[in-house]
Amino acid sequence: MKTDSDKNSPDSRNDENSNSLLEKKPLIIAGPCSAETPEQLFATASQLAMDNRVDYFRAGIWKPRTLPGTFEGVGAPGLEWMQQVKKQTGLKIITEVGSARHVEAAIKAGMDMLWVGARTVSNPFVVQEIADSLKGVDIPVWIKNPLSPDIDLWEGAITRFSRTGINKLGAIHRGFFWWAKSHMRNQPFWNIPLELQERLPGLPILSDPSHIAGKRSLVPLLARRALEKNLSGLMVEVHSEPDKAWSDASQQIAPGEFTRLLDDLLGEKQDPITGELLDELRAEVDNMDEMLVWALSVRMELAGKIAEVKKDACQQPLQSQRWEQIMQRVKLLAAKSGVRPMFIEKLFNSIHQESLSLQHTLINDKRKNLKKEHNFV
Ligand code: PEP
Ligand code: MN
Numbered sequence: 001m002k003t004d005s006d007k008n009s010p011d012s013r014n015d016e017n018s019n020s021l022l023e024k025k026p027l028i029i030a031g032p033c034s035a036e037t038p039e040q041l042f043a044t045a046s047q048l049a050m051d052n053r054v055d056y057f058r059a060g061i062w063k064p065r066t067l068p069g070t071f072e073g074v075g076a077p078g079l080e081w082m083q084q085v086k087k088q089t090g091l092k093i094i095t096e097v098g099s100a101r102h103v104e105a106a107i108k109a110g111m112d113m114l115w116v117g118a119r120t121v122s123n124p125f126v127v128q129e130i131a132d133s134l135k136g137v138d139i140p141v142w143i144k145n146p147l148s149p150d151i152d153l154w155e156g157a158i159t160r161f162s163r164t165g166i167n168k169l170g171a172i173h174r175g176f177f178w179w180a181k182s183h184m185r186n187q188p189f190w191n192i193p194l195e196l197q198e199r200l201p202g203l204p205i206l207s208d209p210s211h212i213a214g215k216r217s218l219v220p221l222l223a224r225r226a227l228e229k230n231l232s233g234l235m236v237e238v239h240s241e242p243d244k245a246w247s248d249a250s251q252q253i254a255p256g257e258f259t260r261l262l263d264d265l266l267g268e269k270q271d272p273i274t275g276e277l278l279d280e281l282r283a284e285v286d287n288m289d290e291m292l293v294w295a296l297s298v299r300m301e302l303a304g305k306i307a308e309v310k311k312d313a314c315q316q317p318l319q320s321q322r323w324e325q326i327m328q329r330v331k332l333l334a335a336k337s338g339v340r341p342m343f344i345e346k347l348f349n350s351i352h353q354e355s356l357s358l359q360h361t362l363i364n365d366k367r368k369n370l371k372k373e374h375n376f377v
Pocket of ligand 2: 033034237247248
């Protein structure tokens with residue numbers, strides 16, 4: 001049995017030389033969120049095929065949707081349409097698999113690559129089943145990040161595939177679900193794919209700006225940021241008539257827009273995007289602020305509960321030893337995270353003052369009420 005300490009053993013790592021997945025950098029995958037009709041698929045693919053920078057045509061055949069009752073993919077007929085697209089346009093094809101049954105059907109249909117979606121990656125049983133079903137099959141597989149910002153779960157899924165002997169492996173960064181409101185559908189948390197790159201050197205990581213953005217106006221900016229961070233390529237949702245798409249309509253872009261995006265990204269000179277970049281960075285900051293305020297409100301609520309316990313145990317609000325421990329701990333955390341300990345000290349002194357004042361009020365109020373109840377005054 002393997003233990004946690006085996007996590008960094010060589011077989012969990014991707015050797016750069018053994019990973020022949022990346023034919024070119026940046027690798028470009030484009031196509032609709034879902035295969036809907038043969039007409040929609042051909043209209044999109046034939047326009048994309050005119051741009052020789054597009055390496056693969058994507059379309060979801062089976063769609064794992066968050067809500068039931070939404071479009072769940074056309075299933076098997078879509079595989080035939082994809083085969084036709086490949087034949088007629090010369091584009092190589094890729095689709096999402098979420099079960100061993102999908103793998104079998106996709107391979108039979110001549111898929112050139114497969115990807116495993118964010119919802120599937122969150123379930124290690126299913127990931128293992130898919131990996132096992134690919135034993136001995138020489139096909140590249142891309143693993144999207146799981147919905148939650150859990151790098152171990154992502155790395156774990158990739159490792160399940162590499163331990164099954166699949167070495168043409170890559171990852172796709174599609175952002176993470178986060179409860180705080182944001183103008184993006186999913187949070188990029190760029191440090192996570194960058195850390196994955198450090199953990200698994202040589203592993204190609206593509207960016208899926210469409211699912212991070214959730215709206216088409218943000219796709220170019222996020223695509224550019226991904227390439228600036230030296231990710232290995234892009235998977236972008238492109239639809240011949242984005243507004244009419246049966247899934248993810250708001251984030252898909254038209255083929256013409258995609259060509260302009262590639263011109264901008266891969267051309268010699270890029271248009272300045274200072275305004276949009278500022279907006280995007282500020283939105284990330286707003287998100288973090290929301291988390292800070294939430295964390296403070298929960299902390300104060302906990303301080304209130306502590307006040308009740310202290311009151312019952314006849315203890316004082318201020319307990320210096322405990323406070324020194326807290327301060328030491330957070331300063332150490334700050335130093336590790338690259339934040340100045342002096343700043344954290346100031347911030348936490350202020351938080352502590354607020355917490356003490358809350359505890360004093362609660363303890364004194366409770367004492368006053370008790371006295372009143374017992375007619376001590
Ligand atoms: C998709 O690529 O259309 C898709 C369903 O993506 P994700 O798994 O990232 O949500
Ligand atoms: Mn989609």
